[in-house]
Amino acid sequence: MALLEVENLSIGYHSQKGYIHAVEDVSFSLEAGKSLGFVGESGCGKTTLGMALMRLLPPNGVIREGRMLFEGNDLLKKSDEEMREIRWKKVAMIFQAAMNALNPVHRIEDQIAEALLTHDPMCSKEEAMKQVEDLFVFVGIPKDRMRDYPHQYSGGMKQRAIIAMALACRPALIIADEPTTALDVIVQDQILKEIKSLQELFKISIIFISHDISVVSDFCDDIGVMYAGQLVEYGDRQEVFTSPVHPYTKALLSSYPTVTGEKYKLEPIPGETPNLINQPSGCRFRHRCPSAGVSCKTESPVWLKLTPTHRAFCSSIR
Amino acid sequence: MGRFEIGSYEMSMEKLNKKSLNRSPRIARFRAGWAIYRQNLLGKIGLTLLVIFALMALCSFIPPLIDPMYQPMTGVDPDIAKSTGPSLRHWLGTDFMGRDILSQLLAGARVAFMVGVSAAFMSIVIGTTIGMIAGYMGKFVDTLLMRLADMIMVMPTLLVVLILSALFGQLNIWIIVLIIALFRWPGVSRVIRAQTLSLKQRPFIEAAKVAGASHMRIIFRHIMPNVLPLAFLYMTFRVTSAIIIEAALAFLGFGDPSTVSWGMMLQWVWKTGHMFKAPYWLLPPGICISLITLSFYMLGRAMDEVLDPRLRKEAETG
Amino acid sequence: MELTRYIGRRLIQIAIIFFVILTVLFLLFRLAPGDPVSRMVDPDMTPEDAEFLISQLGLDQPLGMQYLYYLKNFFTGNFGESFHYGQPVIEIIWARLPNTILLFTTAIILAALVGIFLGKIASWHKGETTDTLMTLGALVTHTVFLPWLGLILIWVFAYKLDWFPITGMLSEEVWLDPGAGIFTKLIDVLHHMILPLATLFFIHFGSYLLIMRSSMLETLKEDYILTARAKGLQEKVIRNHHAAPNAALPVVTSVGLSLAFSINGGALTETIFTWPGIGRELVMAVSQNDYPLAQASFLLIAIVVLLSNLVVDTLYAYLDPRIRY
Ligand SMILES: Nc1ncnc2c1ncn2[C@@H]1O[C@H](COP(=O)(O)OP(=O)(O)OP(=O)(O)O)[C@@H](O)[C@H]1O
Ligand SMILES: [Mg+2]
Numbered sequence: 001m002a003l004l005e006v007e008n009l010s011i012g013y014h015s016q017k018g019y020i021h022a023v024e025d026v027s028f029s030l031e032a033g034k035s036l037g038f039v040g041e042s043g044c045g046k047t048t049l050g051m052a053l054m055r056l057l058p059p060n061g062v063i064r065e066g067r068m069l070f071e072g073n074d075l076l077k078k079s080d081e082e083m084r085e086i087r088w089k090k091v092a093m094i095f096q097a098a099m100n101a102l103n104p105v106h107r108i109e110d111q112i113a114e115a116l117l118t119h120d121p122m123c124s125k126e127e128a129m130k131q132v133e134d135l136f137v138f139v140g141i142p143k144d145r146m147r148d149y150p151h152q153y154s155g156g157m158k159q160r161a162i163i164a165m166a167l168a169c170r171p172a173l174i175i176a177d178e179p180t181t182a183l184d185v186i187v188q189d190q191i192l193k194e195i196k197s198l199q200e201l202f203k204i205s206i207i208f209i210s211h212d213i214s215v216v217s218d219f220c221d222d223i224g225v226m227y228a229g230q231l232v233e234y235g236d237r238q239e240v241f242t243s244p245v246h247p248y249t250k251a252l253l254s255s256y257p258t259v260t261g262e263k264y265k266l267e268p269i270p271g272e273t274p275n276l277i278n279q280p281s282g283c284r285f286r287h288r289c290p291s292a293g294v295s296c297k298t299e300s301p302v303w304l305k306l307t308p309t310h311r312a313f314c315s316s317i318r
Numbered sequence: 319m320g321r322f323e324i325g326s327y328e329m330s331m332e333k334l335n336k337k338s339l340n341r342s343p344r345i346a347r348f349r350a351g352w353a354i355y356r357q358n359l360l361g362k363i364g365l366t367l368l369v370i371f372a373l374m375a376l377c378s379f380i381p382p383l384i385d386p387m388y389q390p391m392t393g394v395d396p397d398i399a400k401s402t403g404p405s406l407r408h409w410l411g412t413d414f415m416g417r418d419i420l421s422q423l424l425a426g427a428r429v430a431f432m433v434g435v436s437a438a439f440m441s442i443v444i445g446t447t448i449g450m451i452a453g454y455m456g457k458f459v460d461t462l463l464m465r466l467a468d469m470i471m472v473m474p475t476l477l478v479v480l481i482l483s484a485l486f487g488q489l490n491i492w493i494i495v496l497i498i499a500l501f502r503w504p505g506v507s508r509v510i511r512a513q514t515l516s517l518k519q520r521p522f523i524e525a526a527k528v529a530g531a532s533h534m535r536i537i538f539r540h541i542m543p544n545v546l547p548l549a550f551l552y553m554t555f556r557v558t559s560a561i562i563i564e565a566a567l568a569f570l571g572f573g574d575p576s577t578v579s580w581g582m583m584l585q586w587v588w589k590t591g592h593m594f595k596a597p598y599w600l601l602p603p604g605i606c607i608s609l610i611t612l613s614f615y616m617l618g619r620a621m622d623e624v625l626d627p628r629l630r631k632e633a634e635t636g
Numbered sequence: 637m638e639l640t641r642y643i644g645r646r647l648i649q650i651a652i653i654f655f656v657i658l659t660v661l662f663l664l665f666r667l668a669p670g671d672p673v674s675r676m677v678d679p680d681m682t683p684e685d686a687e688f689l690i691s692q693l694g695l696d697q698p699l700g701m702q703y704l705y706y707l708k709n710f711f712t713g714n715f716g717e718s719f720h721y722g723q724p725v726i727e728i729i730w731a732r733l734p735n736t737i738l739l740f741t742t743a744i745i746l747a748a749l750v751g752i753f754l755g756k757i758a759s760w761h762k763g764e765t766t767d768t769l770m771t772l773g774a775l776v777t778h779t780v781f782l783p784w785l786g787l788i789l790i791w792v793f794a795y796k797l798d799w800f801p802i803t804g805m806l807s808e809e810v811w812l813d814p815g816a817g818i819f820t821k822l823i824d825v826l827h828h829m830i831l832p833l834a835t836l837f838f839i840h841f842g843s844y845l846l847i848m849r850s851s852m853l854e855t856l857k858e859d860y861i862l863t864a865r866a867k868g869l870q871e872k873v874i875r876n877h878h879a880a881p882n883a884a885l886p887v888v889t890s891v892g893l894s895l896a897f898s899i900n901g902g903a904l905t906e907t908i909f910t911w912p913g914i915g916r917e918l919v920m921a922v923s924q925n926d927y928p929l930a931q932a933s934f935l936l937i938a939i940v941v942l943l944s945n946l947v948v949d950t951l952y953a954y955l956d957p958r959i960r961y
Contacts, residue, residue: 566781
């Protein structure tokens with residue numbers, strides 16, 4: 001049985017301008033110990049999806065329908081108290097805005113120990129500190145910086161501290177929402193490697209969110225490509241990366257230079273993302289799609305099963 | 319192709335905006351602000367109260383026209399030589415000399431507006447100018463002006479006026495207004511300075527500099543229009559503090575002896591030992607000072623909401 | 637440690653500010669219209685005494701020398717003699733200072749603590765009746781005219797209900813009674829202090845409540861609050877341990893910034909309740925043209941404000957590690 005199974009999840013926000021369809025009909029599953037990456041451009045609903053998995057949407061956010069089965073139980077049916085116990089103990093999160101994710105008035109060691117102490121009432125303060133020390137070793141921060149406050153850390157160190165915090169309770173799943181966007185390229189690379197090795201070491205599943213498809217394809221076993229709140233292509237890393245099917249995936253792949261060489265031309269994706277309040281009929285990508293046909297305007301796309309592990313949400317192919 | 323599309327999108331948005339507003343942007347902005355203001359209950363109460371006080375100030379000219387005994391300062395009821403309760407002749411009663419309390423109260427409203435608005439206006443002019451100069455010039459000028467502001471900020475204005483009146487004798491009401499203005503600008507100048515600092519980074523200031531505009535021109539033509547709304551907001555708060563200081567001064571017996579202010583009325587009740595005997599005399603001036611302060615304060619808070627988009631967001635999500 | 641360096645830096649700034657105040661006051665007292673000598677020397681003194689005082693204060697010297705005398709006299713605590721009391725000014729203000737500090741600091745601390753506590757609760761119940769009532773109450777107490785509030789409190793609680801003494805700080809019968817213990821005396825002071833304390837407290841706690849409320853609402857939107865939530869902490873812990881310490885910082889700043897304004901209120905309160913403090917002494921000295929006493933009280937009040945500012949800044953640095961380190 002999969003660790004996490006998400007079925008037909010739709011999420012939206014109430015706003016003054018109307019209801020925003022931020023995530024629509026998303027389904028996927030994740031095996032224990034595996035990693036799954038979501039890519040898509042800004043505003044396509046990646047963070048919304050991650051927050052919904054922790055049930056931490058802002059007050060105006062609603063999960064309209066769908067199921068989120070974690071270890072076989074629907075997270076949407078849990079009470080607030082049950083959910084509180086699952087958070088961090090079972091599912092931890094590394095936030096997009098990691099730079100401000102640490103409380104400025106508390107010591108870093110205390111903030112990490114707090115997670116341990118909250119979820120394990122048997123754990124003593126000394127034990128917790130001992131574990132924090134071990135975590136610092138894992139993520140490569142010198143032990144004598146444990147008692148520092150967040151503002152004394154560099155961006156990279158803060159990110160490491162947050163990773164340490166995420167690992168603290170040995171969760172089954174970590175949701176990493178663009179964990180490295182705020183950092184420079186070299187540190188980015190180091191941190192990604194660290195996350196990867198720690199993931200393998202602790203056999204933790206990861207949902208990795210990024211707008212950079214090359215990072216995701218380096219890092220994850222499976223890839224989900226999102227566009228305007230919808231999943232448009234989903235499959236094994238190798239398949240999506242080497243034989244992309246959806247025109248959007250193709251465009252994304254050609255937008256980024258690869259590390260291995262000038263394989264793709266750098267070329268911005270033309271057009272604007274569609275309005276999430278008044279959705280156009282038919283395929284959402286069709287305005288920007290180079291291969292859009294007449295039917296794309298009226299008919300919504302269907303899932304195309306390419307292999308048992310690879311599917312695409314498009315009607316214009318074949 | 320892509321860039322062109324984005325450009326045309328922006329252009330169409332602009333056209334749309336122009337069409338839907340179809341008026342000068344300033345009026346449009348005012349209308350938008352007013353729409354938000356109207357939703358604010360406290361703002362509405364404050365404005366209503368202020369209108370009432372303004373009417374009182376306007377009406378202050380009427381009683382002396384009816385009968386000279388209604389002169390607030392010099393008019394004495396020929397039949398009454400002591401404080402009496404409300405009657406048909408004197409709706410709020412008379413003070414210890416037989417002067418009409420209602421006339422005094424109306425005259426007090428005029429003094430309160432006069433003192434409050436003129437002192438606030440002067441301190442805002444000083445504060446805004448100094449704040450803009452400090453923020454725009456930076457370096458030495460900035461340091462000097464801000465140290466000066468720090469220094470004045472720690473001076474208790476009321477006690478300063480007290481000391482000055484000890485040295486220079488009875489102070490005329492306009493001198494009092496001037497002193498209040500001279501001592502209440504630092505708070506404003508700090509806010510305006512911060513605003514100027516952020517404006518300085520904007521391209522249009524850079525453009526004006528390149529075009530060869532003088533410092534004075536940049537400050538007064540380009541920066542000032544952008545900080546004025548904020549300055550205006552602070553003016554409402556300064557009005558309250560000016561009214562309070564003048565009233566307190568008059569209460570202590572150091573006001574301008576030729577004006578009837580609410581503070582002066584309170585001093586008369588207190589000093590002539592009527593405070594336990596004449597609630598009809600003790601209550602009105604105190605209630606008026608408190609209410610006018612409250613209403614300016616509520617006006618300020620409501621305007622704050624109009625000017626601060628962050629608060630609006632709070633209203634949207636919460 | 638960094639904190640001591642920070643305090644040291646602030647102390648220097650404060651010393652500079654005070655020095656400027658000292659100098660400006662000197663110039664005002666010497667250059668204001670009228671005779672500076674008659675301003676510092678009681679006209680009713682015997683000529684010999686006056687002569688002595690004039691030479692002591694350097695009033696027969698040129699202005700530059702007078703300034704040096706003035707500085708020396710300030711640092712040796714020689715402020716001349718009060719016209720009204722006929723006593724050295726320093727003795728009078730030393731006797732008044734503790735009373736002011738007792739009343740003023742108790743009121744401000746109490747107001748800040750209650751304001752922070754209630755503001756937290758109001759923010760937590762945002763939009764509910766509790767919140768509306770608290771916000772309205774805070775707005776009203778914050779804007780009520782202080783002397784009037786004082787008079788009303790006296791009228792209701794001292795005159796009508798007779799729960800508290802109308803004025804003063806001590807009752808003679810208690811303090812002159814040799815049998816009265818220290819405890820009885822303390823209770824007596826407290827009994828006198830309740831009304832002035834309540835006046836100052838009411839005027840201040842409202843604004844602290846409002847600041848805490850909005851600061852708390854802002855803080856709850858911060859990313860680290862989301863982290864705390866994701867960590868599975870209880871709402872109570874999030875509110876009290878993660879949000880409140882951050883949200884209280886602007887309140888502390890505001891206490892510091894409004895100190896000068898607060899001391900105005902302190903002087904008014906002392907005057908209304910005839911609380912024998914230094915603010916009331918200043919008011920009386922000004923109305924009696926007792927210049928030496930007025931000058932010294934003003935300087936001392938300035939010192940009180942500046943030092944309280946230092947205390948508030950230190951507290952802020954203590955609460956916010958970003959300043960401390
Ligand atoms: N609190 C909110 N209220 C209203 N709309 C929101 C809210 N949060 C997000 N949205 C909207 O939902 C959509 C999806 O946002 P989301 O943050 O999930 O995007 P994202 O893919 O994470 O983007 P990015 O790469 O920029 O982080 C966007 O259109 C956004 O404007
Ligand atoms: Mg995001």
